[in-house]
Amino acid sequence: MSVTRADVGKIAALARMELDEEEVARLTTDLNGILEHVDQLTSLDLAEASNLTPQTRAPLPSTRPEAAEDADALDLPPASFAPDWRQSFFVVPPPPGTHREDAE
Amino acid sequence: MSDARDALSRIIETEEGAESLNAFLALADPDQLEPRTEGRLTGVPVAVKDNLSTSGLPTTCGSRLLEGYQAPYEATVVRKLREAGAVVIGKTNLDEFGMGSSTENSAFGPTLNPLDRSRVPGGSSGGSAAAVAAGYASMALGSDTGGSVRQPASFCGVVGIKPTYGRVSRYGLVAFASSLDQVGTFGRTVTDAAVLLDVIAGHDPRDATTADTPVADFAAAVGKGVEGMVVGVPTEYFPDSLDPAIRELLDTALNRLADAGARLESVSLPSTAYAIPSYYVLAPAEASSNLARFDGVRFGVRQSAADIGSMYEKTRRGFGPEVKRRIMLGTYALSSGYYDEYYGTAQRARSLVAEDFARVFERVDVLFTPTAPTTAFELGANTSDPLAMYLSDVFTVTANLAGIPAMSVPVGEVDGLPVGGQVLAPWWGESAMLAVAGALETAPLEDAV
Numbered sequence A: 001m002s003v004t005r006a007d008v009g010k011i012a013a014l015a016r017m018e019l020d021e022e023e024v025a026r027l028t029t030d031l032n033g034i035l036e037h038v039d040q041l042t043s044l045d046l047a048e049a050s051n052l053t054p055q056t057r058a059p060l061p062s063t064r065p066e067a068a069e070d071a072d073a074l075d076l077p078p079a080s081f082a083p084d085w086r087q088s089f090f091v092v093p094p095p096p097g098t099h100r101e102d103a104e
Numbered sequence B: 001m002s003d004a005r006d007a008l009s010r011i012i013e014t015e016e017g018a019e020s021l022n023a024f025l026a027l028a029d030p031d032q033l034e035p036r037t038e039g040r041l042t043g044v045p046v047a048v049k050d051n052l053s054t055s056g057l058p059t060t061c062g063s064r065l066l067e068g069y070q071a072p073y074e075a076t077v078v079r080k081l082r083e084a085g086a087v088v089i090g091k092t093n094l095d096e097f098g099m100g101s102s103t104e105n106s107a108f109g110p111t112l113n114p115l116d117r118s119r120v121p122g123g124s125s126g127g128s129a130a131a132v133a134a135g136y137a138s139m140a141l142g143s144d145t146g147g148s149v150r151q152p153a154s155f156c157g158v159v160g161i162k163p164t165y166g167r168v169s170r171y172g173l174v175a176f177a178s179s180l181d182q183v184g185t186f187g188r189t190v191t192d193a194a195v196l197l198d199v200i201a202g203h204d205p206r207d208a209t210t211a212d213t214p215v216a217d218f219a220a221a222v223g224k225g226v227e228g229m230v231v232g233v234p235t236e237y238f239p240d241s242l243d244p245a246i247r248e249l250l251d252t253a254l255n256r257l258a259d260a261g262a263r264l265e266s267v268s269l270p271s272t273a274y275a276i277p278s279y280y281v282l283a284p285a286e287a288s289s290n291l292a293r294f295d296g297v298r299f300g301v302r303q304s305a306a307d308i309g310s311m312y313e314k315t316r317r318g319f320g321p322e323v324k325r326r327i328m329l330g331t332y333a334l335s336s337g338y339y340d341e342y343y344g345t346a347q348r349a350r351s352l353v354a355e356d357f358a359r360v361f362e363r364v365d366v367l368f369t370p371t372a373p374t375t376a377f378e379l380g381a382n383t384s385d386p387l388a389m390y391l392s393d394v395f396t397v398t399a400n401l402a403g404i405p406a407m408s409v410p411v412g413e414v415d416g417l418p419v420g421g422q423v424l425a426p427w428w429g430e431s432a433m434l435a436v437a438g439a440l441e442t443a444p445l446e447d448a449v
Helices: A004-013 A023-042 B003-015 B076-083 B127-133 B150-156 B190-200 B244-259 B272-293 B310-316 B321-334 B339-362 B387-393 B397-402 B430-440
Strands: B024-027 B045-049 B087-092 B139-145 B161-162 B185-189 B231-235 B263-268 B366-370 B406-414 B417-424
Touching: A004 A023, A004 B076, A004 B321, A023 B127, A023 B272, A023 B339, A023 B387, B003 B024, B003 B045, B024 B127, B024 B272, B024 B310, B045 B076, B045 B190, B076 B087, B076 B139, B076 B387, B127 B185, B139 B190, B150 B161, B150 B406, B150 B417, B161 B190, B185 B272, B190 B430, B231 B244, B244 B263, B244 B366, B244 B406, B244 B417, B244 B430, B272 B321, B272 B339, B272 B387, B272 B397, B310 B387, B321 B339, B339 B397, B366 B430, B406 B430, B417 B430
Parallel strands: B045 B087, B045 B139, B231 B263, B231 B366
Antiparallel strands: B024 B087, B139 B185, B161 B185, B161 B406, B366 B417, B406 B417
């Protein structure tokens, strides 16, 4: 299976990534090289193989009781790391396109 | 206490000069070197990889996207360090988000190998390995998703442990590939690395993948000896293409184990060839999902744009080339129409790798292999060929895929560069692994700086 430059453009849109032409060209070459290596897996007979991760065999603890627990306390007060903190709220920029820059 | 102050002075003196290794991205405040408690590591300076959340020091993951980011809480492993009396001396350089095998993928420049500054220290925990090899810190924490503790340990001539998946909490470790990531330890000696593992191991209610199994005294296991143990030697890890000088060192190490009373047995792990192709589908797939949060809203330095879609895209331009490559690969493997062909197939191939190990561990106590196919390579040698870089993980990714513990211990030098031998053990088998590593240990290196 190989990917084209158009495919790379579609994948970039899915991944929310802006790529320039040079990056698209390089990634097309890189992905095809890697996928060619990966394609050796397609020759395997995997009909009987498990699709569970080996990690699911770990003796995990039983689930905790369905009861509310105290939230983790922060190590630092929010005002010490938040860019803007007013009246117990984090102040964040408005979403782009929803706010006129000259409104304030 | 004076240890930490001396260590910090030495780091500042060297790292701020022309001989800098670029091992650290942030250093402790000189006024904050007092141990918070008395414990097993009172006053011991420990370096921490910069993908572990720390209060009081920034956590950048080697990425421009997190430049200046201050986590509001601490990783469980860092909290345990402080509770044991250790002093976090600084945050170490890494390949961006742990993606790489050379520390050349850091947005803040590569770390140099303290034994030869023209070479890489390995990666992705290259800053931690270099810090220990240089004598900047007695011990260090790293993380290992495909070999990121063991390979740099091998390249820098120190000891590096990747514990069993679920042995150590990942709470506060910035996730790369959650089914493969595990926090690991570095030390100048096997005992140092084992003591650090003792301190950080155990169940954590904040990480549902940590296991509620007893934690042995790992440091006590180091001197137990190997009398009567069976050491498996997998043929697939000793290919004809292996450097004869590296093979000779490994043969010498195996003979040392036999002289100490272990029985050597040749074994086969036939699915080893599928490990790299499986890993380089699964790890990028998990990364593409985990790194979706770096969008300028939840995390990441926001770039302004006219609409929210463009804002996400402009913000995520801040990822470096290797991170972009893996996100693209993972997004492709998870996309509609390709999911079963790539992700489903890789997941099944992974189970074959794990079953190989389960089968041989019915007959042998541990396995012994090279840690890496080469010694430390020159800076820039593999940066233009991602597949060549990925193939350098060939002996280490298998332990992550199967979830088993593995570690690297120095076994000698080729042309003045250290070579690591890898000991692998079954699930929760760290004690046997450490006993074998202890028997292999020779004199630790002198400070390289």
